[in-house]
Amino acid sequence: MQLSRDELIQAYRKMATIRAFEERLHDIIATGEIAGFTHLYCGQEAVAVGVCEHLAIEDKIVSTHRGHGHCLAKGCDVTGMMKEIWGSREGLCKGKGGSMHIADIDKGMLGANGIVGAGAPIAVGAAMSCKLDGEGRVAITFSGDGACNQGTTFEAMNMAVVTKAPCIFVFENNHYSEHTGFEYAVGTQKDIASRAEAFGMKVWRADGCDFFAVHDTMREILEYVRAGNGPAAVEFDTERFYGHFEGDPQNYRGEGELDRIRETRDCLKIFRQKVTEAGLLDEAVIDELNEAAEADVDAAVEASRAADRPTAEDVLTDVYVEY
Numbered sequence: 055m056q057l058s059r060d061e062l063i064q065a066y067r068k069m070a071t072i073r074a075f076e077e078r079l080h081d082i083i084a085t086g087e088i089a090g091f092t093h094l095y096c097g098q099e100a101v102a103v104g105v106c107e108h109l110a111i112e113d114k115i116v117s118t119h120r121g122h123g124h125c126l127a128k129g130c131d132v133t134g135m136m137k138e139i140w141g142s143r144e145g146l147c148k149g150k151g152g153s154m155h156i157a158d159i160d161k162g163m164l165g166a167n168g169i170v171g172a173g174a175p176i177a178v179g180a181a182m183s184c185k186l187d188g189e190g191r192v193a194i195t196f197s198g199d200g201a202c203n204q205g206t207t208f209e210a211m212n213m214a215v216v217t218k219a220p221c222i223f224v225f226e227n228n229h230y231s232e233h234t235g236f237e238y239a240v241g242t243q244k245d246i247a248s249r250a251e252a253f254g255m256k257v258w259r260a261d262g263c264d265f266f267a268v269h270d271t272m273r274e275i276l277e278y279v280r281a282g283n284g285p286a287a288v289e290f291d292t293e294r295f296y297g298h299f300e301g302d303p304q305n306y307r308g309e310g311e312l313d314r315i316r317e318t319r320d321c322l323k324i325f326r327q328k329v330t331e332a333g334l335l336d337e338a339v340i341d342e343l344n345e346a347a348e349a350d351v352d353a354a355v356e357a358s359r360a361a362d363r364p365t366a367e368d369v370l371t372d373v374y375v376e377y
């Protein structure tokens with residue numbers, strides 16, 4: 055299905071914002087100005103945006119340790135995110151979540167998560183509640199090829215099938231779990247989707263570097279799940295441009311691998327090429343969207359530098375939930 059001009063612009067602007075946000079983080083973290091462990095999502099933008107462009111605020115997502123892209127795609131505020139990563143009390147989670155534990159319940163973003171494989175069970179719980187509400191809402195869990203090896207993910211897939219929960223398992227296969235290649239670590243038929251199939255789910259597979267492939271695939275999956283067929287799974291083949299964490303020298307990459315994927319598998323470049331060749335958007339519009347994304351990130355960085363730091367008293371608040 056053809057997207058409207060406004061839809062194309064919105065999707066590209068979100069992808070460009072994620073890219074600009076993370077490239078800026080990459081530079082700033084190298085200076086030591088931001089503390090904490092950070093995992094960048096650059097390269098995978100088409101997956102987060104291609105999935106989330108279909109969702110309403112009432113649909114839920116659960117993210118991973120590599121969560122900035124998912125958060126921004128679901129509508130989390132750019133400055134609130136930057137302040138959070140900066141550890142400011144003005145951040146989305148008052149600076150207590152940091153890069154790996156950002157959540158924004160009002161946006162249906164149930165949390166990034168430092169525990170690999172912890173997202174899927176949370177999403178199944180959210181999906182069960184969507185089912186009880188009966189309003190056609192879904193819950194989506196993003197998991198990497200590493201997370202698909204965790205028992206929690208298997209249990210969650212089984213539970214989703216048994217309860218017919220409207221849960222979508224989005225597997226982002228970026229070919230590495232930390233420094234271990236997925237061909238080495240993922241058994242069976244050397245893919246992830248077949249595992250979900252074995253649990254009785256209908257599965258899809260698509261190129262995660264092509265926004266349009268992701269978007270079209272998700273449309274089909276959402277129709278299927280919202281129609282009450284129970285859970286579904288999809289494996290997107292994607293690439294990560296930076297190391298596992300910021301500071302990772304990536305010695306495990308093949309020779310020329312990073313240059314090759316940046317040249318041929320960059321989802322922003324692929325989007326640009328597709329829309330300009332089809333005459334849907336011209337180069338100047340894409341350039342303006344890149345500039346607008348950079349300006350948003352400039353403003354977020356400036357605001358984060360000036361933002362309040364936590365006080366000693368802040369340590370004692372939000373420790374326990376009161377019911």
Ligand SMILES: Cc1ncc(C[n+]2csc(CCOP(=O)(O)OP(=O)(O)O)c2C)c(N)n1
Binds near residue numbers: 168202
């Ligand atoms: C339960 C658990 N085991 C191990 C780790 C350490 N760890 C952090 S990220 C990661 C690899 C995750 O790989 P993948 O799921 O493919 O996601 P990617 O980093 O590729 O996005 C591991 C093993 C952890 N955080 N939690």
